[in-house]
Amino acid sequence: MLVHTHINYEDYIKLPEFTWEEINERVQRGAFWVVCNGLVVDIHNWIYSHPGGSQILLNVIGTDITNDFNNTHKNKKFEDVDEDRPEALLIPKDIPSGNNSSVLAKYVNHLQGKPTLSRRLSAAQFIDNINVKYYLREPLAQHTHSRFATQKMATLVIGKMSDDVSEKGLLVQGDGSSYRSLDNEPVEVNKRTSVNPVKTIKFNRYKLISKQMVNANANYPVMRFTFSIVHRNEKDVSTEKFLPGHYIEVQSRVNGQIAIRSYTPLEGCLSKSFSIYVKIYPKGLFSQHLNEQLIGYEIQARGPFDVCERHKSYFVPTKPVSRGASVLSQSKTYIPYAPYNKLTGTLSLTKAPKTAKTALLNPDSLDGCWDELYMIAGGTGVTPMLQLIKYHLERSTKQKSEPGQYKQMHLLFGNRKIEDVIDGILLEELASSSRGQLTVTYCFSDPPSDWEGLRGRINKDMIQAWMNLMRGVILDSNTQLMAENNNYLNILQSHSVRRDTNEQDKNLQKYEESQIIPYTYPFPREDPLAQPDDDSIIDMGPRPESKASTRIPKDIDPDLANSGRKDNLIQGKIVVSGPPDMVFTVEQALVEMGFSENMIILH
Numbered sequence: 001m002l003v004h005t006h007i008n009y010e011d012y013i014k015l016p017e018f019t020w021e022e023i024n025e026r027v028q029r030g031a032f033w034v035v036c037n038g039l040v041v042d043i044h045n046w047i048y049s050h051p052g053g054s055q056i057l058l059n060v061i062g063t064d065i066t067n068d069f070n071n072t073h074k075n076k077k078f079e080d081v082d083e084d085r086p087e088a089l090l091i092p093k094d095i096p097s098g099n100n101s102s103v104l105a106k107y108v109n110h111l112q113g114k115p116t117l118s119r120r121l122s123a124a125q126f127i128d129n130i131n132v133k134y135y136l137r138e139p140l141a142q143h144t145h146s147r148f149a150t151q152k153m154a155t156l157v158i159g160k161m162s163d164d165v166s167e168k169g170l171l172v173q174g175d176g177s178s179y180r181s182l183d184n185e186p187v188e189v190n191k192r193t194s195v196n197p198v199k200t201i202k203f204n205r206y207k208l209i210s211k212q213m214v215n216a217n218a219n220y221p222v223m224r225f226t227f228s229i230v231h232r233n234e235k236d237v238s239t240e241k242f243l244p245g246h247y248i249e250v251q252s253r254v255n256g257q258i259a260i261r262s263y264t265p266l267e268g269c270l271s272k273s274f275s276i277y278v279k280i281y282p283k284g285l286f287s288q289h290l291n292e293q294l295i296g297y298e299i300q301a302r303g304p305f306d307v308c309e310r311h312k313s314y315f316v317p318t319k320p321v322s323r324g325a326s327v328l329s330q331s332k333t334y335i336p337y338a339p340y341n342k343l344t345g346t347l348s349l350t351k352a353p354k355t356a357k358t359a360l361l362n363p364d365s366l367d368g369c370w371d372e373l374y375m376i377a378g379g380t381g382v383t384p385m386l387q388l389i390k391y392h393l394e395r396s397t398k399q400k401s402e403p404g405q406y407k408q409m410h411l412l413f414g415n416r417k418i419e420d421v422i423d424g425i426l427l428e429e430l431a432s433s434s435r436g437q438l439t440v441t442y443c444f445s446d447p448p449s450d451w452e453g454l455r456g457r458i459n460k461d462m463i464q465a466w467m468n469l470m471r472g473v474i475l476d477s478n479t480q481l482m483a484e485n486n487n488y489l490n491i492l493q494s495h496s497v498r499r500d501t502n503e504q505d506k507n508l509q510k511y512e513e514s515q516i517i518p519y520t521y522p523f524p525r526e527d528p529l530a531q532p533d534d535d536s537i538i539d540m541g542p543r544p545e546s547k548a549s550t551r552i553p554k555d556i557d558p559d560l561a562n563s564g565r566k567d568n569l570i571q572g573k574i575v576v577s578g579p580p581d582m583v584f585t586v587e588q589a590l591v592e593m594g595f596s597e598n599m600i601i602l603h
């Protein structure tokens with residue numbers, strides 16, 4: 001190392017030591033530091049004299065440039081990015097589409113209508129097309145630096161990397177619960193978390209390889225950006241996929257300053273390529289910046305982090321309860337707010353839930369799946385829900401679940417207009433091909449005039465009615481309440497999956513005639529919840545006119561909580577994510593309904 005960098009041993013010994021965390025912190029405060037051959041180099045005074053150009057060095061600030069400087073990737077073609085990238089979210093191939101009709105079918109133009117402000121190709125699009133066609137997979141600008149360059153670098157050295165564990169570990173084992181040092185010694189880190197310290201702390205470089213709009217609102221577009229790693233670590237054979245609840249930090253130089261934002265990755269992995277959905281805010285610093293970039297643009301990213309570690313979240317491992325009783329009533333533990341270090345962006349890695357890989361997964365089941373999942377999302381808040389949906393559908397496809405064993409997922413998705421729905425067509429396809437595992441109920445605050453479904457803002461009445469219907473509860477004991485609640489009718493009309501449209505129409509007709517909810521769950525379910533007797537009516541929490549509280553079954557065996565999923569037990573969770581005002585309203589509503597300990601609120 002010393003020969004390569006022209007530094008005397010005595011000088012090397014005296015150099016101050018830095019960790020990646022300290023380097024990130026200094027870079028975020030404006031330092032122009034890079035790491036090369038284990039040395040910390042300040043390129044501030046060299047950047048604009050660099051014969052290879054300043055932009056090339058601006059891109060690498062805060063990263064390890066050893067490969068670039070030594071040209072260890074000589075003549076390598078760019079990473080083949082598509083091999084690991086599914087088309088989009090998983091659409092289970094072996095699940096035939098049923099006789100379903102989509103509630104958004106007649107609005108497909110709203111969902112597809114890409115903004116065509118100008119029919120002509122813009123200059124940027126033209127350059128992007130050229131980049132994609134001719135240059136994307138070309139090797140990076142390469143140069144094997146001369147002895148003079150190495151001597152120059154030696155004059156810029158200000159420190160060395162400390163020899164701590166985060167420096168050594170580069171190989172990830174399986175689920176990341178432990179990792180190996182370079183000398184192949186397994187290092188136990190934190191068995192309970194999928195978060196790997198090396199990868200989370202160190203920023204790596206990624207190249208923009210595709211941009212695509214995933215909603216249809218020209219004023220508030222949501223773009224899918226796909227990035228591919230610039231230097232793949234040959235020794236890192238892991239392709240750890242993102243899990244529900246993972247988010248990453250993306251860093252870029254915006255107007256001369258380093259800016260970092262968090263995003264929810266939906267596809268791929270950080271060791272190869274990944275996609276994020278970004279809402280482009282008219283005055284959003286980072287989102288605008290990303291949106292302006294051409295294919296080939298470089299950013300830096302690190303992670304993944306667990307979203308429930310970042311902010312105050314309610315996370316409670318749900319105790320299994322016997323069928324027929326409320327599945328969303330039992331819980332004991334409360335994982336308190338885990339402090340987030342704003343300066344360094346680092347997270348406490350020790351506060352992950354005891355048995356789950358991430359806090360959005362079920363700690364009490366072997367595969368992390370929930371038996372029943374209620375997701376309430378607004379706008380880009382749907383991204384963690386898409387992670388959950390993908391995860392659950394993938395697992396039940398792999399496990400070839402039989403009817404009756406399906407996980408049930410219900411998404412209440414609030415948007416202003418139909419055009420704002422993210423991945424609307426895909427969601428409809430997923431719902432209709434999921435054999436009833438997934439339902440999507442849309443609510444619009446500014447819907448088209450002929451929209452007959454839910455409208456307005458998501459509120460307590462709406463949530464209550466939605467959950468009752470999704471859980472297949474026939475609340476004929478409370479006819480009065482039903483008759484007063486128009487939400488039931490509206491929900492039936494904004495519900496994505498209609499297994500049998502005739503049946504649905506009959507139900508609606510009957511409802512109109514009798515003003516009593518005749519709705520039965522549209523899919524055959526063995527779950528007695530679908531046909532509860534009087535004793536097992538699920539109360540959605542205390543109501544103003546009745547103080548009846550959630551029934552807590554007496555026969556719970558506490559040991560079952562940690563024994564994995566049992567056939568006769570079901571476990572549920574409510575996850576909420578969206579704009580702050582929506583999240584606040586929903587949180588209040590769920591607390592009032594008695595679910596304060598069964599929800600995960602993503603702030």
Ligand SMILES: Cc1cc2nc3c(=O)[nH]c(=O)nc-3n(C[C@H](O)[C@H](O)[C@H](O)COP(=O)(O)OP(=O)(O)OC[C@H]3O[C@@H](n4cnc5c(N)ncnc54)[C@H](O)[C@@H]3O)c2cc1C
Nearest residue numbers: 247261262263264277278279281283284285286287380383
């Ligand atoms: C864990 C986590 C995961 C996230 N995942 C995603 C994701 O998958 N996709 C995504 O698009 N964003 C996501 N975000 C939000 C993202 O990190 C940025 O805050 C967002 O992209 C705005 O950054 P900006 O620089 O463009 O806007 P800024 O310059 O920071 O803000 C400018 C203006 O934009 C508006 N604005 C910014 N953020 C919001 C907001 N959340 N709600 C309403 N108005 C807002 C406000 O009017 C604000 O004044 C996530 C945030 C967290 C903490």
Ligand code: HEM
Nearest residue numbers: 051052056060065068069141142143145146148149152153
């Ligand atoms: C402190 C870090 C660096 C120093 C001191 C440095 C120094 C130099 C010097 C002196 C040259 C002239 C040719 C030579 O003597 O080899 C050069 C050329 C070049 N450098 Fe760097 N460099 C640094 C980092 C980088 C990095 C990180 C990259 C790529 C990401 C890079 C890419 C290039 C390229 C492509 C050229 C060739 C330019 C040409 O021939 O037109 N350099 N560099």
